[in-house]
Amino acid sequence: MVRRLVLVQHLLLVVLVVVGVARALATGTAPLPLLIASAALLLWYAVGARAASVRLREPGPRSSGRTDGGLRAGGWWLLGLVACWLVATAVSPDLVWVAFSVWLLAGHLLPLRGAVVLGLLVLVVVVARGGHAEGWSTAAVVGPSVGALFALALSRGLQALVRDNAERRRLIASLVAAQEEAEELHAELAQAQREAGVLAERTRLSRDIHDTLAQGFSSILLLARAGTATDDPVGQRRLLDQIGASAADHLDEARRVVGALAPAPLESGLTDAVRRIAGRFEDETGVEAQVRVDGDVGGLPPPLEVALLRTAQTALANVRQHASAHRVVLTLAEAGDSVRLDVVDDGRGFVPEEAGARRETPSRGGYGLRAARERLRELGGDLEVESGPGRGTAVSAHVPRGTGRAPRGSW
Ligand SMILES: Nc1ncnc2c1ncn2[C@@H]1O[C@H](COP(=O)(O)OP(=O)(O)OP(=O)(O)O)[C@@H](O)[C@H]1O
Ligand SMILES: [Mg+2]
Known part of the structure; x- marks a missing residue:
């Protein structure tokens, strides 16, 4: 199941970029900078996506969040992705919705506090860019906020689920090992x-x-x-x-x-x-x-x-x-x-x-x-x-x- 969710996450980013690029081209954005920015974004994503999906599939125990070396590397990669996204957003506001993927990844890769801070910063950019491009309104603030909240909650919930699964697997493995040990002891006793x-x-x-x-x-x-x-x-x-x-x-x-x-x-x-x-x-x-x-x-x-x-x-x-x-x-x-x-x-x-x-x-x-x-x-x-x-x-x-x-x- 987790494998499928990871695929959906990859697909979501690609779809958001492709749709954004198509809209931007349709609204007359200069193609070269748009294509370079979106290609850089996709490339950067591709570089770290594998590591990010491994992290999603095998989350460490809750307490290891701060000291986990893999997590720290994932955090830096995510910051790089945010940078690529900022450039792409500067080129065209149509790419702003890639933020949804960024919120999801923040939920997976960062400790809760870091995810919330980064999520808020991204949200500010989304709201500012949207307001600037399409005019300020309540919907321009509430929409992205709900999206950010939803993405963060989704990724945290998913991570808890995956962690529980992993713990259950570990428990089953240790039960099986204990049973095997008991059988061996029984055989020795006999x-x-x-x-x-x-x-x-x-x-x-x-x-x-x-x-x-x-x-x-x-x-x-x-x-x-x-x-x-x-x-x-x-x-x-x-x-x-x-x-x-x-x-x-x-x-x-x-x-x-x-x-x-x-x-x-x-x-x-x-x-x-x-x-x-x-x-x-x-x-x-x-x-x-x-x-x-x-x-x-x-x-x-x-x-x-x-x-x-x-x-x-x-x-x-x-x-x-x-x-x-x-x-x-x-x-x-x-x-x-x-x-x-x-x-x-x-x-x-x-x-x-x-x-x-x-x-x-x-x-x-x-x-x-x-x-x-x-x-x-x-x-x-x-x-x-x-x-x-x-x-x-x-x-x-x-x-x-x-x-x-x-x-x-x-x-
Ligand atoms: N009633 C007895 N009178 C004299 N000597 C005895 C007597 N009973 C035992 N012994 C001595 O004690 C020893 C040990 O006796 P034990 O019955 O343990 O072994 P054994 O008679 O020599 O051999 P086994 O009984 O294994 O065929 C004997 O070899 C014997 O020297
Ligand atoms: Mg005797």
Whole structure:
């Protein structure tokens, strides 16, 4: 729309000059000075018209009026145009109406005060020239005044409109940019959540594989070694049965780990599950395993039961692998708002600080207690180990009853 208005403005000046020249020629004005003056006027206009139309299309913010370099150049150009117009008007009063274009341009190119001052000066010339040529009358004053007022108001209004448009465009652009930024952030967040999900799943798998499959293979290995070490066919038969039972149990566990299901022993509650793994431990190792229950430890949310059961499995696996114990006692106890699990053996013991300081990689062991502690901490609980060479080992885990909601990674 603005482009069209700019065209109309150019056209208006050309029409005013052409009509003026035609009238002047018709009324017997000398052609040479008339043509030179009007050609100079058109030429000067053409030189700066492009800049003036750019200024109209892209007005700066309201406050920049005085310091704007482009505006200052436009102002000088306009003064030059006024000079050309004055010469043309001197040559023929028929060119006086080019003043309308001058008023429009003053409205576009000058700050309001400058536009009003220049507009008034031009108006004085128009009125004086008109009065001089055609006789003084009220119409000779009012007509040009209304014209000047109309042109100035038109150009200022137009400029406000264009400025609002530009501001709206800027606003839309910044909204679009903000939306794009929000979309990018959203994508990054989704990516981070995906990565966190992958990490949690990996942690769950590695802990569960450690507590179930790795311990299963290790017990099968021990049973197989015992089987090859004895010549007694009855003993071998019993060991083979145990290997079969252990393999079947752990195959079931493997399927549950992959399917992210709760462990099979927990289907009838934590106490039963601990009794069952203790009974199997005793059968396979010959180490006496006793289970005690102190208070109400039932009704825990599944993630808490899973965490305690896995801790018991890890602790029993350690007794089998490291303790050379004769007896192990597992105690499930109600302790205020928490539930505790203690696994105490009478084996050779160890220095917990040294075991912790070794920081082995999972592939070389040293993962069990650390993983159990992390799992319990995620649920608001913790794990402590008390031991010393020759003093046996006590592993003590606790979880607060309230933390029913747990991240997927804790199963
Ligand atoms: N009941 C125990 N008796 C004696 N030593 C123990 C006992 N429990 C743990 N330890 C010592 O603590 C170390 C760390 O145990 P942890 O369960 O973290 O790792 P690991 O058993 O060596 O390997 P992983 O469990 O990853 O297969 C063991 O290597 C062992 O030296
Ligand atoms: Mg271990």
